[in-house]
Amino acid sequence: xxxxxxxxxxWETLNKKLKNFLRKKNIISKTINLNKLVSNWDLYxxxxxxxxxxLKNWKSQLNKDEYNVILEICKKFNYYSERLTSEVYKxxxxxxxxxxxxFEDFTTHSLFLPLRKKERIExxxxxxxxxxxxxxxxxxxxxxxxPADYLKKFKSSTEYYVNFIxxxxxxxxxxxxTIEVLKLELNNYPKGQKIYxxxxxxxxxxxxxxxxxxxxxQKLLEDFHRNYLSIxxxxxxxxxxxxxxxxxxxLKEINKILSGSSININLFxxxxxxxxxxxxxxxxxxxxxxxxxxxxxxxxxxxxxxxxIIFPSDDINNVKEIIKDINKRNKxxxxxxxxxxxxxxxxxxxxxxxxxxSEESATWSALFLRDKRNEIKRNVSSSxxxxxxxxxxx
Numbered sequence: 180x181x182x183x184x185x186x187x188x189x190w191e192t193l194n195k196k197l198k199n200f201l202r203k204k205n206i207i208s209k210t211i212n213l214n215k216l217v218s219n220w221d222l223y224x225x226x227x228x229x230x231x232x233x234l235k236n237w238k239s240q241l242n243k244d245e246y247n248v249i250l251e252i253c254k255k256f257n258y259y260s261e262r263l264t265s266e267v268y269k270x271x272x273x274x275x276x277x278x279x280x281x282f283e284d285f286t287t288h289s290l291f292l293p294l295r296k297k298e299r300i301e302x303x304x305x306x307x308x309x310x311x312x313x314x315x316x317x318x319x320x321x322x323x324x325x326p327a328d329y330l331k332k333f334k335s336s337t338e339y340y341v342n343f344i345x346x347x348x349x350x351x352x353x354x355x356x357t358i359e360v361l362k363l364e365l366n367n368y369p370k371g372q373k374i375y376x377x378x379x380x381x382x383x384x385x386x387x388x389x390x391x392x393x394x395x396x397q398k399l400l401e402d403f404h405r406n407y408l409s410i411x412x413x414x415x416x417x418x419x420x421x422x423x424x425x426x427x428x429x430l431k432e433i434n435k436i437l438s439g440s441s442i443n444i445n446l447f448x449x450x451x452x453x454x455x456x457x458x459x460x461x462x463x464x465x466x467x468x469x470x471x472x473x474x475x476x477x478x479x480x481x482x483x484x485x486x487x488i489i490f491p492s493d494d495i496n497n498v499k500e501i502i503k504d505i506n507k508r509n510k511x512x513x514x515x516x517x518x519x520x521x522x523x524x525x526x527x528x529x530x531x532x533x534x535x536x537s538e539e540s541a542t543w544s545a546l547f548l549r550d551k552r553n554e555i556k557r558n559v560s561s562s563x564x565x566x567x568x569x570x571x572x573x
Contacts (some may be wrong), residue, residue, distance in 0.1 A: 221260035259524040289412040421531025423457035434468040446472040509543035523547035
């Protein structure tokens with residue numbers, strides 16, 4: 180005899196299968212308006228047309244199921260235009276001003292920096308500039324060369340000033356002793372005598388020298404305090420966190436710089452989007468290095484191939500096979516940092532994106548191409564090498 184529980188389970192299973200069947204049927208049969216899709220990305224008209232053409236080219240290359248799967252992913256694509264980036268950075272700053280106690284004092288003792296800087300213009304610097312201008316940050320509270328460069332200068336300046344103060348104290352003590360001896364000697368001479376005037380004049384010169392040294396030392400100490408010792412917080416600004424490797428590299432460099440140093444400073448990282456596993460990797464490495472870092476993201480990045488994010492668990496393996504097949508046919512190489520994100524900024528697309536969204540090949544156009552900005556080294560001719568040697572030997 181069939182019990183009621185078994186019947187209930189049967190109908191639940193049947194209902195779930197029916198819903199999935201209807202949903203699949205709906206995805207395949209419905210037509211997504213490309214103009215409406217692209218209008219969500221806050222692009223200029225010429226760029227909108229460019230994206231529509233790319234999507235149309237995809238349609239001609241793919242079968243119906245493949246094309247509709249990609250369009251479903253594109254519907255979740257987050258494009259941060261210059262306007263939207265500014266708006267998000269503004270929201271981050273406002274949220275921090277409300278959540279951090281004594282925010283004005285906090286910013287007074289803070290320095291704003293891009294996460295990193297290479298010997299060229301890159302996305303981190305452009306996004307940093309957006310944050311600074313949007314929130315009207317005093318440029319004197321910034322250091323565009325990144326935290327590693329700043330902390331190296333902090334450390335070397337500390338070593339310089341420690342030596343300076345040691346020498347200053349020693350010379351100052353010698354000067355004071357000399358002046359005291361001369362003052363005692365001055366008491367032995369009548370005021371009218373020539374020797375009295377000579378000793379007094381020498382005392383005046385030494386006091387003037389002492390005052391000059393003191394003023395110079397005071398100025399140096401003020402500069403050191405203003406530029407370094409008064410800074411309690413380094414606020415690092417970036418766009419996206421994927422695997423967290425970029426941040427971990429910076430943390431390792433910071434740890435190397437601060438090793439054996441008396442410098443004590445708080446680290447904050449404010450970003451637009453972050454992958455949860457990336458944040459956890461950063462926190463694990465920071466804990467290992469005994470570095471405190473507070474991470475804040477405006478939004479959590481999604482893995483478009485994760486179950487029940489865009490596609491239900493019953494479909495996800497089929498979707499992954501579709502994506503894998505498209506990549507293979509078009510010879511698209513997946514980045515080792517791939518997290519299947521669907522994001523880009525007006526500056527660049529991250530290397531964590533779903534491969535087919537931001538990589539190109541001879542047969543495939545990327546929707547938001549990642550500009551890798553790898554240095555292309557030009558071959559140097561033998562005559563150029565000869566000229567170089569001649570220049571150095573002059």
